[in-house]
Amino acid sequence: MNRFLLGIILFISLFLNIWGIWGGLPSKERTNLVFSESQIKGLSKIMKETRDEIYQRTEYFGSGPVGFKNEMYRITLDGIEHEISKFHIGSARSFLIRSCYPDEQAVLASLGNMNPSKLDFNPHMFSYGGLYIYLIGFSIKIAALLNLLTLTPDTTYYFLHPGEMGKFFVIGRLVGALIGVLAIYIIYLIGSFLYDKRTGLIAGLFLSLLPAVIIYAHYLKPYVFNLFFFLLSFYWTCKVLYSDKISNYILAGLFAGIAGGILLPFGTIFICIPIAHLIKRISTKISIRSLFEKSIILSILSAIIGFIIVNPYLLVSLKEAFSEYMFLSRCVPPNFSFDRILSYSKVSLPAGFGLPLFVVVIAGILYSFYKREKIDYLILSYIIPLFFFITATTYRFIHYGIYILPFLILLSARVLGIGLKGGRMIRHITLIIILFVSIYTFLYSLSYDRVFAGRDxxxxxxxxxxxxxxxxxxxxxxxxxxxxxxxxxxxxxxxxxxxxxxxxxxxxxxxxxxxxxxxxxxxxxxxxxxxxxxxxxxxxxxxxxxxxxxxxxxxxxxxxxxxxxxxxxxxxx
The missing domain is CATH 3.40.50 (Rossmann fold)
Structure with missing residues (x-):
C-alpha cells in the first residue's frame, strides 16, 4: 500500500513539475512582433557581432561587459534607411532567442562558451556548478542526435528559427524538473527513517505539492534540481545521528559537497554533520574533541572531493570563480532588521507554502520546540541561523532559501503523523486536515501551472x-x-x-x-x-x-x- 501511495505522490510531482514547462519560450509569434523576416536577415550580422562582443567583454558571470559602449548603426532594410543604437539592437535581439524568465539564458551561454573540439569544457560560470550545466549539455546533445532539435554554432540560425531555440530551454527545464521528482523519494526516506512510513508519505506529499518547488521546477535554474543532492546529504546525516558507521559520514559529506558545488548556499548542509556528531556525543566529556575524529575528517575530505567533482575547472579558474562569488555576494549585502524578518515571514513563506500548509508548518515548528528530541535539535540548530541569514540578505525572494523548506515540511509531517496514531476522533480530524491542506495546495500550485501553460x-x-x-x-x-x-x-x-x-x-x-x-x-x-x-x-x-x-x-x-x-x-x- 505504501508503495502504491508513494507512486501516486511521485506521479503528482511529475505532473505538477512539467505541466506548462513549455511556457515563455522564444516563438515565431513573438519574433514577428519584433522584426519581419527580411529585417532579421538584414540585422543578423550586427546582432551576432554585438552579442559576441558582449560575451568577449564579460570577465565573469554577472559582471557585465567591460567597456561595452553604445554606438549608432546606419543600415538600409527593405529600401528604408534606419539609424539604430547598439543598445536597442541588444534589447530587440533578446526577444528573438531568450525565454520570458530572467537569467535562463545563463546556462545556455555557458555551454556556448565551451569548445568541445579542443576538449575545453570550462563553463566560465561557477555559481551554478558544472554538474548541472554538463548534464543539460549532455541532454541537449542526445536530443540533437535523435533529431529532436537543430544544434548549430551559427547563432543567426536561431534568430529565424526561435522554435528551435525554445527546445533548448525545454530540455534544460525538464532535467531540473525530473531530478526534482527524485527529491520527493528522498524526503520520504528521511521521514520514514526518522519517524515512520506514514510521516514519510505525508512529507513526500507536501513537498510534491509545494508551490515554491513547483514554480521553480519550471525554470532553467538548479534550485529544485539541487534539492535531490541536498536531501541525500541530510538523509545520511540523519544516519550519523544514530550510528557511528564511517560510510554515513563519507556519503553525507560527499553529497553536501556536490550540493554546495551546484549552488554554494546548499553546501551549508555540511554543517549538520558535525552538529549531528556532537548531539550524539553530548553525553560524553569529549564531545568537542570528537570533532577531530577520523569520521569527521573523512566527511570533510569527501565534501571537498564532491565539490571538486562538480566543479573540475574551479581549480584552474580560481580568480574568475572568486570574482563571480564576490559579485553575487555584493548583490545582497546583509542587513539585519525586524522589518525584513516580518516581510519574509508574512510574504515570502506564506506564498511559498500556501496559507493552510504554512499554518501546519508553524504547528510543526512549535511542536519541535516542545519535543526537543535529537532530530529537533539538529533541524532547529540548522534552520534558525539560516532563517536570520536569509532574512538579512534575500528576504524578498523564496527560491534563494528554498533549501530550508524541506525541513519545515518534515516538522509539519511529524505532527500530522502523530495525529494519525491518536484516538478515533484525532485520527479523523488529522485526515481532514491532510486532505484539506493537500487539495488546497494542489490547486494553488495548479493555478500557477495554468499560468505557465497559458498564453504569454x-x-x-x-x-x-x-x-x-x-x-x-x-x-x-x-x-x-x-x-x-x-x-x-x-x-x-x-x-x-x-x-x-x-x-x-x-x-x-x-x-x-x-x-x-x-x-x-x-x-x-x-x-x-x-x-x-x-x-x-x-x-x-x-x-x-x-x-x-x-x-x-x-x-x-x-x-x-x-x-x-x-x-x-x-x-x-
Whole structure:
C-alpha cells in the first residue's frame, strides 16, 4: 500500500513539475512582433557581432561587459534607411532567442562558451556548478542526435528559427524538473527513517505539492534540481545521528559537497554533520574533541572531493570563480532588521507554502520546540541561523532559501503523523486536515501551472500595441525592453526610449509601458500620475475554476515573472 501511495505522490510531482514547462519560450509569434523576416536577415550580422562582443567583454558571470559602449548603426532594410543604437539592437535581439524568465539564458551561454573540439569544457560560470550545466549539455546533445532539435554554432540560425531555440530551454527545464521528482523519494526516506512510513508519505506529499518547488521546477535554474543532492546529504546525516558507521559520514559529506558545488548556499548542509556528531556525543566529556575524529575528517575530505567533482575547472579558474562569488555576494549585502524578518515571514513563506500548509508548518515548528528530541535539535540548530541569514540578505525572494523548506515540511509531517496514531476522533480530524491542506495546495500550485501553460500576457500586450498604436509613435519603458518584463516591440517602427539613470525620459514619449516586474522611480511615478492616463491593462492571475487561491496583496520578488501586470499609458498633452 505504501508503495502504491508513494507512486501516486511521485506521479503528482511529475505532473505538477512539467505541466506548462513549455511556457515563455522564444516563438515565431513573438519574433514577428519584433522584426519581419527580411529585417532579421538584414540585422543578423550586427546582432551576432554585438552579442559576441558582449560575451568577449564579460570577465565573469554577472559582471557585465567591460567597456561595452553604445554606438549608432546606419543600415538600409527593405529600401528604408534606419539609424539604430547598439543598445536597442541588444534589447530587440533578446526577444528573438531568450525565454520570458530572467537569467535562463545563463546556462545556455555557458555551454556556448565551451569548445568541445579542443576538449575545453570550462563553463566560465561557477555559481551554478558544472554538474548541472554538463548534464543539460549532455541532454541537449542526445536530443540533437535523435533529431529532436537543430544544434548549430551559427547563432543567426536561431534568430529565424526561435522554435528551435525554445527546445533548448525545454530540455534544460525538464532535467531540473525530473531530478526534482527524485527529491520527493528522498524526503520520504528521511521521514520514514526518522519517524515512520506514514510521516514519510505525508512529507513526500507536501513537498510534491509545494508551490515554491513547483514554480521553480519550471525554470532553467538548479534550485529544485539541487534539492535531490541536498536531501541525500541530510538523509545520511540523519544516519550519523544514530550510528557511528564511517560510510554515513563519507556519503553525507560527499553529497553536501556536490550540493554546495551546484549552488554554494546548499553546501551549508555540511554543517549538520558535525552538529549531528556532537548531539550524539553530548553525553560524553569529549564531545568537542570528537570533532577531530577520523569520521569527521573523512566527511570533510569527501565534501571537498564532491565539490571538486562538480566543479573540475574551479581549480584552474580560481580568480574568475572568486570574482563571480564576490559579485553575487555584493548583490545582497546583509542587513539585519525586524522589518525584513516580518516581510519574509508574512510574504515570502506564506506564498511559498500556501496559507493552510504554512499554518501546519508553524504547528510543526512549535511542536519541535516542545519535543526537543535529537532530530529537533539538529533541524532547529540548522534552520534558525539560516532563517536570520536569509532574512538579512534575500528576504524578498523564496527560491534563494528554498533549501530550508524541506525541513519545515518534515516538522509539519511529524505532527500530522502523530495525529494519525491518536484516538478515533484525532485520527479523523488529522485526515481532514491532510486532505484539506493537500487539495488546497494542489490547486494553488495548479493555478500557477495554468499560468505557465497559458498564453504569454506580454506577447498579448505587444499584439495590442501593433493594432492600436500607429507606427512612428514614441513609446517609453522603465528600462531597455526585456522578454521577462515587457511586451515585444519593433524598434524600427516605433521610437523606443527608456528612463535614464537620472529617472527621466527626454523628450517624454506619447505612450509609456509599465510592467509589474519593473520598479518605477518616484519622480517618474509623479509624471505618470499627472501627465499620463491609463488606457489599457493586461493581467492574468493564477486561478482554478475562476477562484484565486492566493489572497496576499504582496508577492515575493520574481513570483509573478510569468504573468506580470502590463499597464499602457498615454500622455494627456
Amino acid at each position: 500576457i506580454k506577447t498579448e500586450a505587444g499584439k495590442w500595441i501593433v493594432k492600436n498604436i500607429e507606427k512612428g509613435e514614441s513609446i517609453g519603458f522603465r528600462r531597455e525592453p526585456t522578454p521577462y518584463a515587457h511586451p515585444p516591440i519593433n524598434i524600427l517602427e516605433y521610437k523606443v526610449s527608456w528612463i535614464d539613470e537620472n529617472g527621466r525620459i527626454d523628450p517624454l514619449p506619447k505612450y509609456f509601458v509599465e510592467s509589474e516586474n519593473d520598479s518605477i522611480p518616484d519622480g517618474f511615478r509623479s509624471i505618470l500620475k499627472f501627465q499620463y492616463c491609463e488606457i489599457k491593462r493586461f493581467e492574468r492571475h493564477p486561478e482554478v475554476f475562476g477562484v484565486k487561491l492566493f489572497f496576499g496583496k504582496n508577492y515575493p520578488w520574481w513570483w509573478k515573472t510569468p504573468n506580470p501586470d502590463i499597464l499602457l499609458y498615454k500622455r494627456l498633452r
